[in-house]
Amino acid sequence: MHQSLKQQAIDILRMNDRGGYTVPTARLYPYQWEWDSVFAALGFATFDRNRAWEEIETLFSGQWDDGMVPHIIFHKTDPDYFPGPEMWKSNTVPPSSGHSQPPVAASAMLTMMQTGTEMDKERAKALFHKLHAWHRWFHTYRDPDNTGVVGIVHPWESGRDNCPDWDIGMDQIVVPDDLGDLPRRDITHVDPSERPTAEQYNRYLAIVKFGHECKWDHLEIARNGPFFMVDPCVQFALMRGDRDLAELATEFGEPGIRDEAEAWLKHSKAGCDSFWSDDVGGHVAKDLRTGGLSTAFTNASAMALYADAGSPDQQKRLTTEISAILDSCSFGFPSWDPRDAQFESRRYWRGPIWSVVNYMIGIGLSEKGETALAERLRNDTRRAVETSGFFEYFDPLTGEGLGGKLFTWTAAIHLAWAM
Template sequence: MYAPAVSDLSAELWQSAARVLDTNWSGDHTVPSRRLYPHQWSWDAAFTAIGLAYVNPSRAWRDLRSLFEAQWPDGRVPHIVFDPDTAEDDYFPGPGVWNVPAYAGRRPRSSTGLVQPPLHALAAWEVYRHASAHGAACAGEARTELAWLYPRLVAQQDYLTERRDAGGTGLAAIVHPWESGLDDSPAWDTVLDAVPADRTLLDRHPRRDLAVADATHLPTDRDFARYLGLVLNYRDGGYSDTDLVQRHPFVVECPAFNSILAGAELSLAQIAGVLGRPGAASRHRDRAREITAALARRLWDPATRTFRARDARTGRLSPARCVSGLLPLMLPDLPADRAEAIMTEARSERFGLPAPSADRTGPDFDAGRYWRGPIWINVNWLLRRGMQVHGHHGEAETLRRAMLRLVHEHGHYEFFHPDTGAGSGAPAFSWTAALCLDLLADRSAPAYARAA
């Protein structure tokens, strides 16, 4: 298990992280990585903005604004906003496959019809906090940007909590593994087993990722055919969320997605307070408690004392233990026994810190393949926040140092081998660099935890 100690880290890591963000800036938004991801990704933009707040607050706001300028009229924020200067063939599936309608009032930039975890309210709050400390000019800009974003963030939450409550359980459902951000996690395997894998789709729509990345790190052709089939099913249904359980083959309640959804309400409560809307702040806190209670009730497996994804169509919990089950720790209203159970799981031989993306002892663990084993900085960053929220400050500091040493020794990679620490996936990866800046700043517990 890779668990190094850290004493001092020089300015070298800070400077290299800032260089990555400069390299990946496209004039209007930040791309995750030049090599593999030439467009703007939704939750990547949120993580990136958190780091940019330290080195270029104006660019952090521009990243978030660029994303939300592509928000749909129903409130959804697309998981990819396509760069019009990038050729269709440079990324698959590109805008031609998604065929998203050009709604009135939207910018002339196409997008996908899926979403990703709504981390943007948390990002906006973090950027505001740090930008406000940069002087009066930055503080004024920060308040203006926060006021512009707030109604759009609320619309995003309304879409997810209302239209995506497919099972009527108080939780948002995802309609594709890509919406989770944890794309090929073992958490989805039992649901995907019932989804046809039409390999002829790959004949008509060849994969582009295999030309620029190691195939052993990527989803298999069988899984990619299923992913593409789900895209086409949702697209051909007009991206409608009506009767999802009856007509769409993948409708899943994810513990990580819903933890971030509840956390967004807590950040919105902070934002509403700054904007002088105490009534709205109270409603956001109430909704955060409601989502937390639904998550604790619906996705908790008492037999194994873990949080798991649930198939909204069949009602069955996933048998896989994945890092997504650790992220409810970020919620301050999580019952104490559930929070302690997560810490027990995180400390166990199944995970350890930094946490791999899936259970090390599980039958589907793969140390090299995307979300089936490698260590990712972003989910460990969220896990660290949860440790701070629930008072595990010593372990949060251990995790902070381990993440920084990982990147310091191996580079700003997309993900890392859980045993050797070797960097894999896309190099010069934006959220890894951005979150390094935040970790180097070594801040205290999240503001919403202290204010609860």
Template sequence: MNTHIDQAKRILAVNDRGGYTVPTDRLYPFQWNWDSAFVAMGFALYDIDRAYRELERLVEGQWVDGMIPHIVFHAPSETYFPGPNVWRTEQTIPTSGITQPPVFAIALRKLHEAAGKGAEERILPLYEAALKWHRWWYSARDPDGTGLVALLHPWESGSDNSPAWDIALARVPTDTDTPVVRKDTGHVDADMRPRDEDYRRFIHLVDTYAACGWEPARQWEKASFKVAEVQTSAILLKAGEDLEHLALLFGRTEDAIEIAAFNNRTRKAIMAQWRPELARFVSRDLISGEDVEAATQAGFIPLLSLDLDKQVADALVFEMKAWSKDLKVAFPTTKPGIASWEPKRYWRGPAWAIINWLLIDGLNRNGHADVAEELRRSTIAAIETEGFAEYFDPVTGEGCGGLGFSWTAAAYLWLERGALPA
């Protein structure tokens, strides 16, 4: 018996707070949006009821307009900043005011497939919630109908302090009405976390949107940070494919037609962000109109939801191999050796099991099963050597950030099975 599987399940049990899972104790004491979607897929392998419960608890925080926020504050905690009093969202259940990558519908399809027949009664409310959120993305974050959805805060990407935001974030003022009382650096070495100056900018944006009453059109107008992002758009497209599949399964023909139109628009828009000279996809800064050329993992995530021409897929894979050369753990979230590369600092270099999971799915989809298998083995070896860390230093292999991490445990459970779904 694989003792690491037992450990992974034990971590999910330890981080259970009554139907929802915290990412790790103390550092992240609430329910996080995309964390929970990955965790639900982990649970689906051995406890389908608990998998559904994870998503049901997340949906408790859904806003009337359809947004599923990035944090749901089910129970108070003093170990995290910014808490509900900073967000000021005035929801029935306190939540943050921004969102996170829409992995939810991807998880929903996996749950439905794991549950088998007769699960419709439980899945339909979740399907409705996913569809509402999907529509929110296109109305609130792509009001001009470009097909690419925009982020109004770096935290919405899930890659909070990625070099991808350096130029756009530098335009955001550092002044804030909210005292910045960091809690994260009390739990984790400050050298692994975002810098104080960035934190003030993050909170400046929160203050700005709270002053807009969190109304999407006013936020869009006032935003000093606005990036049409390829990683989020690619995840949204995969979620859209899975939603369309479920809609057809449930006989929701009109929904399926609506979702297919969104998917087509986004598919074309992401393809237009391919830059052969960089051998990756790029995001677009909507305030400057410039490409975001920062070399990060986001440029490879479109593998997940596009059926690429062989030439494009091969170019992406060739570039991925160049980034991974001589590293102990792939895949780095920033290109090694460039000025912004910091192998231990949060999203500025480290390898993350969930990013690898998305890339593995994308590599398999695009005919690179051998590279996918290499990345799978690298990820499993890192976890089995260092434990279920939040992320890994790609150079030394050291586990960094929070320990006993839920989504790393969930990723391990999937990756260890060997046969990842396409």
């Protein structure tokens, strides 16, 4: 009998469950990734609330003493993935990578609490101070000069690994001679033409080397590391997260934390002007070392409404761009503007569509009253899965599924939003 997509999505979450945490997909990504896990929790919350909270609790079990929640937690060593714990040298238990990823947990926790029972409130409350420490870490170590804008120290911290956004920052990285041969595993699991190039990979590893050589001193990395750029996705996820942290603080009777989160949000809103591009009609990535701006509209630019960033005029302009870009492809929302020469419909974050980012864009659009655009995006997200199955990401021109199969976050977003 033909299984429903809903049942398939549930089965994928169960299948990728490694006991308290899920892997994004078997083989290609055999560890716990930060934002994948948070979205997984939203998926689990539709059929198993206890398991949903476990996912987030296990994620926070890898939190560093300084408050950082790392982007990968290496619960059990797996030779299938490179770079593994021996490259990061985090010196933590459990071992982990040395930077973070978009901080989406506050928003997911608030959603789970609002749609749940007293149990959900208790579980959220138990994690609340850890969540607050993570947000404080972002504001302290990723914005050391208190500009209202956080930087990322590695393209992997954005979650949008090889987006052309990072090219201006990556071009300046000098690859050390002693990097050695890199035993990449990703290109043995999926088509190399859809993955980052070897040159890009060497630069990723050069940043990792700088990090462990300074013992993951986050101020040193932000001030003197090889790479420091503004990512609209991380900035907007953090702003939305601060808004939701403030709401959780109100709920839990923590007025001091509520005031702190509201002050962060106000400061961040003011900071957003510094990476707005009139040429593009949206917020774009910015190299904090040189001041250079990226040159095209991305799915991260489209997240501005989710964070309520930008002036009313800017929001109007970027909504026009969102609509024009949706008209330019069959499945939204592409990770790079299809009208731009650098667009590649199949290469990872240089064009393809990603369900999790669609989810955040869709929420922003619908909250701003752009219901037709929001529905269109939700339909596109569902149609991509109907066309190809639960792939990691999809070609925006054809809906063809690409990258890993039976992918956790695609299944989770199907259950939580796109069904």
